[in-house]
Amino acid sequence: MGTNPILITKKDVFWSYLAQGVSIGSGLLVLPFILRLSNAEIGLNYLMITISSLVMLFDFGFSPQFGRNITYVFSGAKTLKKEGVDFSDDDREVDYRLLTTLIYTAKYVYKRIASIALFFLLTIGTVYIWEVTDHFVTVKHTLVIWVLYSLSVFFNIYFSYYNSLLIGKGFIKESQIATITSKTLYLLLTIGLIYAGWGLIGLAVANLISPFLGRYISYIYFYTKDLKHKIAGIKIEKREIKELFSIIWYNSKRIGLVSLGGFAVARVGLFLSGIYLSMEEVASYGLMLQLMGVISTISNTFVSVQGPTFASYRVKKDMLSLTKRFAFSMVVFYFLFFCGSFFMIFIVPKLLIFIHSNAILPALPILVLYCIISLLENNHGNFAGIILSNNSVPFFKISLISGGFVLLIQFLSLTFTSLGLLGLVLGPGLVQLAYNNWKWPMDVLKEFGISYLTFLKLGAKESIRLMKQVLTKTIQ
Secondary structure: OOOOOOOOOHHHHHHHHHHHHHHHHHHHHHHHHHHOOOHHHHHHHHHHHHHHHHHHHHHOOHHHHHHHHHHHHHOOOOOOOOOOOOOOOOOOOOOHHHHHHHHHHHHHHHHHHHHHHHHHHHHHHHHHHHHHOOOOOOOOOHHHHHHHHHHHHHHHHHOOHHHHHHHHHOOHHHHHHHHHHHHHHHHHHHHHHHHOOOOHHHHHHHHHHHHHHHHHHHHHHHOOHHHHHHHOOOOOOHHHHHHHHHHHHHHHHHHHHHHHHHHHHHOHHHHHHHHHOOHHHHHHHHHHHHHHHHHHHHHHHHHHOOHHHHHHHHHHOOHHHHHHHHHHHHHHHHHHHHHHHHHHHHOHHHHHHHOOOOOOOOOHHHHHHHHHHHHHHHHHHHHHHHHHOOOOOOOHHHHHHHHHHHHHHHHHHHHHOOOOHHHHHHHHHHHHHOOHHHHHHHHHHHHHOOOHHHHHHHHHHHHHHHHHHHHHHHHO
Protein backbone atom coordinates (compact mmCIF):
# COMPACT_ATOMS: atom_id res chain seq x y z
CA MET A 1 0.00 0.00 0.00
CA GLY A 2 1.43 3.40 -0.97
CA THR A 3 1.68 6.61 0.95
CA ASN A 4 -0.94 9.37 0.77
CA PRO A 5 -0.37 13.13 0.66
CA ILE A 6 -0.28 14.72 4.11
CA LEU A 7 -3.35 16.96 4.11
CA ILE A 8 -4.39 19.51 6.72
CA THR A 9 -7.95 19.07 7.99
CA LYS A 10 -10.37 21.58 9.48
CA LYS A 11 -9.64 20.08 12.89
CA ASP A 12 -5.92 20.76 12.38
CA VAL A 13 -6.67 24.40 11.54
CA PHE A 14 -9.08 24.72 14.48
CA TRP A 15 -6.58 23.30 16.96
CA SER A 16 -3.80 25.42 15.50
CA TYR A 17 -5.78 28.61 16.07
CA LEU A 18 -6.87 27.40 19.48
CA ALA A 19 -3.22 26.75 20.38
CA GLN A 20 -2.22 30.19 19.15
CA GLY A 21 -5.14 31.65 21.07
CA VAL A 22 -4.02 29.95 24.27
CA SER A 23 -0.39 30.94 23.68
CA ILE A 24 -1.28 34.53 22.95
CA GLY A 25 -3.98 34.61 25.61
CA SER A 26 -1.57 33.39 28.26
CA GLY A 27 0.77 36.22 27.35
CA LEU A 28 -2.01 38.82 27.25
CA LEU A 29 -3.53 37.69 30.56
CA VAL A 30 -0.13 38.02 32.20
CA LEU A 31 0.63 41.33 30.46
CA PRO A 32 -1.50 43.56 32.74
CA PHE A 33 0.41 42.22 35.75
CA ILE A 34 3.75 42.89 34.07
CA LEU A 35 2.80 46.36 32.86
CA ARG A 36 2.03 47.40 36.42
CA LEU A 37 5.56 46.55 37.54
CA SER A 38 8.26 49.20 37.48
CA ASN A 39 9.62 50.36 34.12
CA ALA A 40 12.93 48.72 35.03
CA GLU A 41 11.22 45.34 35.49
CA ILE A 42 9.18 45.76 32.30
CA GLY A 43 12.31 46.64 30.38
CA LEU A 44 14.22 43.70 31.87
CA ASN A 45 11.43 41.32 30.88
CA TYR A 46 11.59 42.44 27.23
CA LEU A 47 15.38 42.30 27.22
CA MET A 48 15.30 38.72 28.54
CA ILE A 49 12.82 37.77 25.84
CA THR A 50 15.08 39.34 23.22
CA ILE A 51 18.18 37.51 24.46
CA SER A 52 16.32 34.20 24.53
CA SER A 53 15.14 34.92 20.96
CA LEU A 54 18.77 35.36 19.98
CA VAL A 55 19.67 32.07 21.65
CA MET A 56 16.83 30.33 19.84
CA LEU A 57 18.82 31.03 16.67
CA PHE A 58 21.20 28.31 17.87
CA ASP A 59 18.52 26.02 16.42
CA PHE A 60 20.13 27.20 13.18
CA GLY A 61 17.35 26.05 10.91
CA PHE A 62 17.21 22.46 12.17
CA SER A 63 13.56 22.63 13.28
CA PRO A 64 11.98 23.32 9.86
CA GLN A 65 14.55 21.10 8.17
CA PHE A 66 13.75 18.11 10.40
CA GLY A 67 10.03 18.79 10.01
CA ARG A 68 10.18 18.83 6.21
CA ASN A 69 12.33 15.71 6.04
CA ILE A 70 9.97 13.87 8.38
CA THR A 71 7.20 14.81 5.94
CA TYR A 72 9.25 13.59 3.00
CA VAL A 73 9.78 10.22 4.70
CA PHE A 74 6.11 9.79 5.61
CA SER A 75 5.23 10.80 2.03
CA GLY A 76 7.29 7.93 0.66
CA ALA A 77 10.80 9.33 0.15
CA LYS A 78 13.45 6.59 0.28
CA THR A 79 16.42 8.92 0.48
CA LEU A 80 16.97 12.45 1.77
CA LYS A 81 18.88 14.94 -0.32
CA LYS A 82 20.91 18.03 0.44
CA GLU A 83 18.81 19.92 -2.09
CA GLY A 84 15.57 19.04 -3.81
CA VAL A 85 13.14 16.23 -3.05
CA ASP A 86 13.15 12.49 -3.72
CA PHE A 87 9.85 12.26 -5.61
CA SER A 88 7.83 9.24 -4.62
CA ASP A 89 5.70 6.79 -6.55
CA ASP A 90 2.26 5.95 -5.25
CA ASP A 91 3.27 2.44 -4.20
CA ARG A 92 6.21 3.37 -2.00
CA GLU A 93 6.04 2.54 1.70
CA VAL A 94 7.52 4.49 4.60
CA ASP A 95 11.18 3.64 5.13
CA TYR A 96 11.20 3.08 8.90
CA ARG A 97 14.97 2.71 9.13
CA LEU A 98 15.37 6.14 7.54
CA LEU A 99 12.70 7.51 9.87
CA THR A 100 14.42 6.06 12.94
CA THR A 101 17.76 7.49 11.84
CA LEU A 102 16.11 10.89 11.43
CA ILE A 103 14.66 10.73 14.96
CA TYR A 104 18.01 9.75 16.48
CA THR A 105 19.71 12.55 14.59
CA ALA A 106 17.19 15.06 15.91
CA LYS A 107 17.83 13.97 19.50
CA TYR A 108 21.59 14.14 18.92
CA VAL A 109 21.39 17.66 17.51
CA TYR A 110 19.03 19.23 20.02
CA LYS A 111 20.85 17.99 23.09
CA ARG A 112 23.95 19.80 21.86
CA ILE A 113 22.11 22.95 20.76
CA ALA A 114 20.46 23.30 24.17
CA SER A 115 23.78 22.86 25.98
CA ILE A 116 25.53 25.49 23.86
CA ALA A 117 22.61 27.88 24.39
CA LEU A 118 22.75 27.45 28.17
CA PHE A 119 26.48 28.12 28.21
CA PHE A 120 25.96 31.29 26.17
CA LEU A 121 23.19 32.53 28.47
CA LEU A 122 25.12 31.93 31.69
CA THR A 123 28.27 33.65 30.39
CA ILE A 124 27.79 36.40 27.81
CA GLY A 125 24.10 36.77 28.63
CA THR A 126 24.83 37.26 32.31
CA VAL A 127 27.39 39.98 31.55
CA TYR A 128 24.84 41.84 29.41
CA ILE A 129 22.11 41.62 32.06
CA TRP A 130 24.63 42.77 34.68
CA GLU A 131 25.42 45.81 32.55
CA VAL A 132 21.85 46.92 31.69
CA THR A 133 20.60 46.46 35.29
CA ASP A 134 23.40 48.60 36.75
CA HIS A 135 25.22 45.60 38.23
CA PHE A 136 22.01 43.74 39.23
CA VAL A 137 20.79 46.79 41.20
CA THR A 138 17.77 48.20 39.31
CA VAL A 139 15.71 45.01 39.71
CA LYS A 140 15.65 42.84 42.85
CA HIS A 141 16.83 39.23 42.57
CA THR A 142 18.01 39.83 38.99
CA LEU A 143 20.60 37.05 39.05
CA VAL A 144 18.13 34.46 40.38
CA ILE A 145 15.59 35.48 37.73
CA TRP A 146 18.18 35.24 34.98
CA VAL A 147 19.52 31.80 36.00
CA LEU A 148 16.01 30.33 36.21
CA TYR A 149 15.10 31.91 32.88
CA SER A 150 18.26 30.49 31.29
CA LEU A 151 17.40 26.98 32.48
CA SER A 152 13.90 27.34 31.08
CA VAL A 153 15.34 28.26 27.68
CA PHE A 154 17.55 25.14 27.81
CA PHE A 155 14.60 22.79 28.26
CA ASN A 156 12.40 24.65 25.76
CA ILE A 157 15.10 24.20 23.11
CA TYR A 158 15.90 20.60 24.03
CA PHE A 159 12.27 19.44 23.83
CA SER A 160 11.45 21.43 20.68
CA TYR A 161 12.39 18.62 18.27
CA TYR A 162 9.15 16.86 19.25
CA ASN A 163 7.26 19.66 17.53
CA SER A 164 9.16 18.90 14.30
CA LEU A 165 8.35 15.19 14.62
CA LEU A 166 4.62 15.73 15.12
CA ILE A 167 4.17 18.41 12.46
CA GLY A 168 6.34 16.52 9.98
CA LYS A 169 4.14 13.45 10.49
CA GLY A 170 1.06 15.57 9.84
CA PHE A 171 -0.07 15.41 13.49
CA ILE A 172 -0.93 19.10 13.58
CA LYS A 173 -3.81 18.74 16.01
CA GLU A 174 -1.75 16.62 18.37
CA SER A 175 1.13 19.09 18.28
CA GLN A 176 -1.21 21.93 19.13
CA ILE A 177 -2.82 19.99 22.00
CA ALA A 178 0.65 19.57 23.51
CA THR A 179 1.21 23.31 23.12
CA ILE A 180 -2.17 24.16 24.67
CA THR A 181 -1.63 22.03 27.77
CA SER A 182 1.90 23.37 28.25
CA LYS A 183 0.79 27.00 27.87
CA THR A 184 -2.20 26.46 30.14
CA LEU A 185 0.10 25.17 32.87
CA TYR A 186 2.38 28.17 32.25
CA LEU A 187 -0.57 30.54 32.60
CA LEU A 188 -1.83 29.00 35.83
CA LEU A 189 1.62 28.92 37.40
CA THR A 190 2.45 32.46 36.32
CA ILE A 191 -0.76 34.03 37.61
CA GLY A 192 -0.54 32.09 40.84
CA LEU A 193 3.10 32.98 41.48
CA ILE A 194 2.71 36.64 40.52
CA TYR A 195 -0.37 36.87 42.74
CA ALA A 196 1.75 35.38 45.52
CA GLY A 197 4.23 38.22 45.05
CA TRP A 198 6.99 36.40 43.17
CA GLY A 199 7.12 38.96 40.32
CA LEU A 200 9.50 38.11 37.46
CA ILE A 201 10.76 35.08 39.41
CA GLY A 202 7.28 33.61 39.01
CA LEU A 203 7.51 34.05 35.25
CA ALA A 204 10.87 32.30 35.13
CA VAL A 205 9.69 29.37 37.28
CA ALA A 206 6.53 28.89 35.18
CA ASN A 207 8.59 28.99 32.00
CA LEU A 208 10.91 26.35 33.47
CA ILE A 209 8.25 23.84 34.51
CA SER A 210 5.69 24.04 31.66
CA PRO A 211 7.74 22.49 28.78
CA PHE A 212 7.98 19.15 30.63
CA LEU A 213 4.24 18.63 30.29
CA GLY A 214 4.33 19.48 26.59
CA ARG A 215 7.18 17.01 26.04
CA TYR A 216 5.30 14.19 27.80
CA ILE A 217 2.13 14.68 25.74
CA SER A 218 4.12 14.97 22.48
CA TYR A 219 5.87 11.68 23.20
CA ILE A 220 2.56 9.88 23.73
CA TYR A 221 1.09 11.22 20.47
CA PHE A 222 4.11 10.61 18.23
CA TYR A 223 5.14 7.17 19.45
CA THR A 224 1.92 5.34 18.69
CA LYS A 225 1.65 1.61 19.32
CA ASP A 226 1.96 0.96 15.59
CA LEU A 227 5.04 3.16 15.19
CA LYS A 228 6.74 1.62 18.22
CA HIS A 229 6.16 -1.81 16.73
CA LYS A 230 7.59 -0.89 13.34
CA ILE A 231 10.76 0.78 14.65
CA ALA A 232 11.35 -1.75 17.44
CA GLY A 233 14.64 -3.53 17.05
CA ILE A 234 16.05 -1.09 14.51
CA LYS A 235 19.62 -0.36 15.56
CA ILE A 236 21.13 2.84 14.23
CA GLU A 237 24.89 3.24 14.02
CA LYS A 238 26.72 6.49 14.73
CA ARG A 239 27.92 6.48 11.13
CA GLU A 240 24.33 6.68 9.89
CA ILE A 241 23.55 9.57 12.22
CA LYS A 242 26.63 11.47 11.05
CA GLU A 243 25.80 10.86 7.38
CA LEU A 244 22.22 12.05 7.82
CA PHE A 245 23.39 15.01 9.88
CA SER A 246 25.61 16.14 7.00
CA ILE A 247 22.56 16.09 4.71
CA ILE A 248 20.36 17.98 7.17
CA TRP A 249 23.14 20.45 8.00
CA TYR A 250 23.60 21.43 4.34
CA ASN A 251 20.38 23.45 4.28
CA SER A 252 20.04 23.95 8.03
CA LYS A 253 23.08 26.22 8.08
CA ARG A 254 21.52 28.24 5.30
CA ILE A 255 18.21 28.51 7.13
CA GLY A 256 20.16 29.40 10.26
CA LEU A 257 21.84 32.28 8.47
CA VAL A 258 18.44 33.40 7.22
CA SER A 259 17.16 33.29 10.82
CA LEU A 260 20.18 35.26 11.98
CA GLY A 261 19.46 37.89 9.36
CA GLY A 262 15.80 37.86 10.34
CA PHE A 263 16.72 38.37 13.99
CA ALA A 264 18.85 41.37 13.05
CA VAL A 265 15.91 42.82 11.15
CA ALA A 266 13.29 42.16 13.83
CA ARG A 267 15.03 42.09 17.21
CA VAL A 268 18.49 43.64 17.26
CA GLY A 269 16.87 47.05 17.62
CA LEU A 270 15.51 46.06 21.04
CA PHE A 271 18.91 44.69 22.05
CA LEU A 272 20.59 47.98 21.10
CA SER A 273 17.85 50.04 22.72
CA GLY A 274 18.81 48.57 26.09
CA ILE A 275 22.21 50.22 25.70
CA TYR A 276 21.33 53.57 24.09
CA LEU A 277 17.79 54.43 25.22
CA SER A 278 16.00 54.84 28.54
CA MET A 279 14.14 51.91 30.09
CA GLU A 280 10.88 53.79 29.39
CA GLU A 281 11.68 53.81 25.66
CA VAL A 282 12.81 50.18 25.82
CA ALA A 283 9.49 49.24 27.42
CA SER A 284 7.55 51.17 24.73
CA TYR A 285 9.48 49.63 21.86
CA GLY A 286 9.33 46.15 23.40
CA LEU A 287 5.57 46.42 23.86
CA MET A 288 5.13 47.35 20.19
CA LEU A 289 7.28 44.39 19.11
CA GLN A 290 5.35 42.04 21.38
CA LEU A 291 1.98 43.12 20.03
CA MET A 292 3.19 42.87 16.44
CA GLY A 293 4.47 39.41 17.31
CA VAL A 294 0.93 38.51 18.35
CA ILE A 295 -0.51 39.92 15.11
CA SER A 296 2.08 38.11 12.99
CA THR A 297 1.53 34.83 14.81
CA ILE A 298 -2.24 34.93 14.37
CA SER A 299 -2.13 36.02 10.73
CA ASN A 300 0.59 33.52 9.76
CA THR A 301 -0.91 30.52 11.56
CA PHE A 302 -3.06 29.40 8.64
CA VAL A 303 -0.06 29.61 6.31
CA SER A 304 2.42 27.90 8.64
CA VAL A 305 0.06 25.07 9.51
CA GLN A 306 -0.05 24.17 5.80
CA GLY A 307 3.71 23.44 5.79
CA PRO A 308 3.40 19.62 5.70
CA THR A 309 0.79 19.91 2.93
CA PHE A 310 3.03 22.18 0.86
CA ALA A 311 5.95 19.76 1.26
CA SER A 312 3.74 16.78 0.45
CA TYR A 313 2.48 18.44 -2.74
CA ARG A 314 6.11 18.99 -3.70
CA VAL A 315 6.85 15.29 -3.29
CA LYS A 316 3.76 14.40 -5.33
CA LYS A 317 4.59 17.05 -7.99
CA ASP A 318 1.09 18.52 -7.68
CA MET A 319 1.87 22.18 -8.45
CA LEU A 320 -1.74 23.18 -9.18
CA SER A 321 -2.91 22.12 -5.72
CA LEU A 322 0.15 23.80 -4.17
CA THR A 323 -0.63 27.09 -5.93
CA LYS A 324 -4.31 27.07 -4.95
CA ARG A 325 -3.67 26.15 -1.33
CA PHE A 326 -0.96 28.77 -0.90
CA ALA A 327 -3.01 31.51 -2.60
CA PHE A 328 -5.95 30.80 -0.30
CA SER A 329 -3.67 30.78 2.74
CA MET A 330 -2.23 34.17 1.82
CA VAL A 331 -5.67 35.75 1.44
CA VAL A 332 -6.41 34.63 5.00
CA PHE A 333 -3.05 36.09 6.09
CA TYR A 334 -3.76 39.52 4.54
CA PHE A 335 -7.21 39.76 6.11
CA LEU A 336 -6.04 38.84 9.60
CA PHE A 337 -2.97 41.08 9.44
CA PHE A 338 -4.99 44.16 8.48
CA CYS A 339 -7.50 43.49 11.29
CA GLY A 340 -4.72 43.05 13.83
CA SER A 341 -2.88 46.19 12.74
CA PHE A 342 -6.07 48.24 13.01
CA PHE A 343 -6.60 46.91 16.53
CA MET A 344 -3.06 47.77 17.63
CA ILE A 345 -3.10 51.27 16.15
CA PHE A 346 -6.54 52.43 17.30
CA ILE A 347 -7.72 50.22 20.15
CA VAL A 348 -4.69 49.13 22.16
CA PRO A 349 -3.60 52.68 23.23
CA LYS A 350 -7.00 53.16 24.87
CA LEU A 351 -6.77 49.77 26.58
CA LEU A 352 -3.36 50.67 28.03
CA ILE A 353 -4.88 53.77 29.60
CA PHE A 354 -7.76 51.70 30.95
CA ILE A 355 -5.47 49.19 32.72
CA HIS A 356 -3.19 51.99 34.02
CA SER A 357 -0.16 50.66 32.19
CA ASN A 358 3.23 52.16 33.03
CA ALA A 359 4.35 51.46 29.45
CA ILE A 360 2.84 53.14 26.38
CA LEU A 361 3.08 52.49 22.66
CA PRO A 362 5.19 54.76 20.42
CA ALA A 363 3.62 57.71 18.58
CA LEU A 364 0.97 57.06 15.88
CA PRO A 365 3.26 57.70 12.85
CA ILE A 366 5.78 55.17 14.16
CA LEU A 367 3.02 52.61 14.77
CA VAL A 368 1.59 52.97 11.26
CA LEU A 369 5.03 52.81 9.64
CA TYR A 370 5.94 49.73 11.67
CA CYS A 371 2.74 47.93 10.63
CA ILE A 372 3.44 48.58 6.93
CA ILE A 373 7.03 47.39 7.24
CA SER A 374 5.92 44.30 9.17
CA LEU A 375 3.30 43.48 6.53
CA LEU A 376 5.94 43.47 3.79
CA GLU A 377 8.29 41.47 5.99
CA ASN A 378 5.73 38.78 6.77
CA ASN A 379 4.57 38.68 3.16
CA HIS A 380 7.97 37.91 1.68
CA GLY A 381 8.65 35.50 4.55
CA ASN A 382 5.61 33.42 3.59
CA PHE A 383 6.66 33.34 -0.06
CA ALA A 384 10.15 32.28 1.03
CA GLY A 385 8.50 29.42 2.91
CA ILE A 386 7.17 28.06 -0.38
CA ILE A 387 10.72 28.06 -1.73
CA LEU A 388 11.81 26.19 1.41
CA SER A 389 9.14 23.55 0.80
CA ASN A 390 11.26 22.46 -2.16
CA ASN A 391 14.22 21.94 0.19
CA SER A 392 16.03 24.90 -1.33
CA VAL A 393 17.43 27.99 0.40
CA PRO A 394 18.62 30.45 -2.27
CA PHE A 395 18.13 33.46 -0.02
CA PHE A 396 20.49 32.66 2.86
CA LYS A 397 23.32 34.96 1.74
CA ILE A 398 21.16 38.00 1.03
CA SER A 399 19.27 37.52 4.32
CA LEU A 400 22.53 37.64 6.24
CA ILE A 401 23.69 40.69 4.28
CA SER A 402 20.36 42.41 4.93
CA GLY A 403 20.65 41.69 8.65
CA GLY A 404 24.14 43.18 8.67
CA PHE A 405 22.94 46.37 7.03
CA VAL A 406 20.03 46.63 9.47
CA LEU A 407 22.41 46.28 12.41
CA LEU A 408 24.71 48.94 10.95
CA ILE A 409 21.92 51.42 10.19
CA GLN A 410 20.31 51.02 13.61
CA PHE A 411 23.66 51.41 15.35
CA LEU A 412 24.47 54.57 13.36
CA SER A 413 20.99 55.94 13.97
CA LEU A 414 21.20 55.49 17.74
CA THR A 415 24.78 56.75 17.92
CA PHE A 416 24.73 59.80 15.64
CA THR A 417 21.09 60.92 15.36
CA SER A 418 18.20 61.79 17.65
CA LEU A 419 15.64 59.71 15.70
CA GLY A 420 15.33 57.21 18.57
CA LEU A 421 12.55 54.69 17.97
CA LEU A 422 11.84 56.06 14.48
CA GLY A 423 15.35 55.15 13.37
CA LEU A 424 14.98 51.64 14.81
CA VAL A 425 11.77 51.12 12.80
CA LEU A 426 12.78 52.85 9.57
CA GLY A 427 16.17 51.14 9.13
CA PRO A 428 14.90 47.56 8.66
CA GLY A 429 12.09 48.77 6.41
CA LEU A 430 14.43 50.48 3.94
CA VAL A 431 16.85 47.55 3.84
CA GLN A 432 14.14 44.97 3.20
CA LEU A 433 12.41 47.14 0.59
CA ALA A 434 15.62 47.27 -1.41
CA TYR A 435 15.50 43.53 -2.23
CA ASN A 436 13.79 40.90 -0.07
CA ASN A 437 10.30 42.43 -0.04
CA TRP A 438 9.86 41.96 -3.79
CA LYS A 439 12.44 39.33 -4.82
CA TRP A 440 11.04 36.16 -3.22
CA PRO A 441 7.35 36.79 -4.03
CA MET A 442 8.42 37.45 -7.63
CA ASP A 443 10.39 34.18 -7.81
CA VAL A 444 7.52 32.09 -6.44
CA LEU A 445 4.96 33.69 -8.76
CA LYS A 446 7.32 33.04 -11.67
CA GLU A 447 7.48 29.36 -10.69
CA PHE A 448 3.68 29.28 -10.48
CA GLY A 449 3.47 30.99 -13.88
CA ILE A 450 1.00 33.67 -12.74
CA SER A 451 0.99 37.38 -11.89
CA TYR A 452 0.45 38.74 -8.39
CA LEU A 453 -3.04 39.97 -9.35
CA THR A 454 -3.94 36.53 -10.71
CA PHE A 455 -2.53 35.02 -7.52
CA LEU A 456 -4.81 37.19 -5.38
CA LYS A 457 -7.83 36.40 -7.59
CA LEU A 458 -7.08 32.69 -7.30
CA GLY A 459 -6.88 33.00 -3.52
CA ALA A 460 -10.16 34.94 -3.42
CA LYS A 461 -11.88 32.31 -5.59
CA GLU A 462 -10.64 29.52 -3.35
CA SER A 463 -11.89 31.44 -0.30
CA ILE A 464 -15.34 31.90 -1.83
CA ARG A 465 -15.49 28.26 -2.95
CA LEU A 466 -14.61 26.97 0.50
CA MET A 467 -17.02 29.38 2.20
CA LYS A 468 -19.84 28.13 -0.05
CA GLN A 469 -18.98 24.55 0.88
CA VAL A 470 -19.15 25.40 4.58
CA LEU A 471 -22.45 27.29 4.20
CA THR A 472 -23.98 24.51 2.12
CA LYS A 473 -23.11 21.88 4.72
CA THR A 474 -24.41 24.16 7.49
CA ILE A 475 -27.78 24.65 5.75
CA GLN A 476 -28.13 20.95 5.01
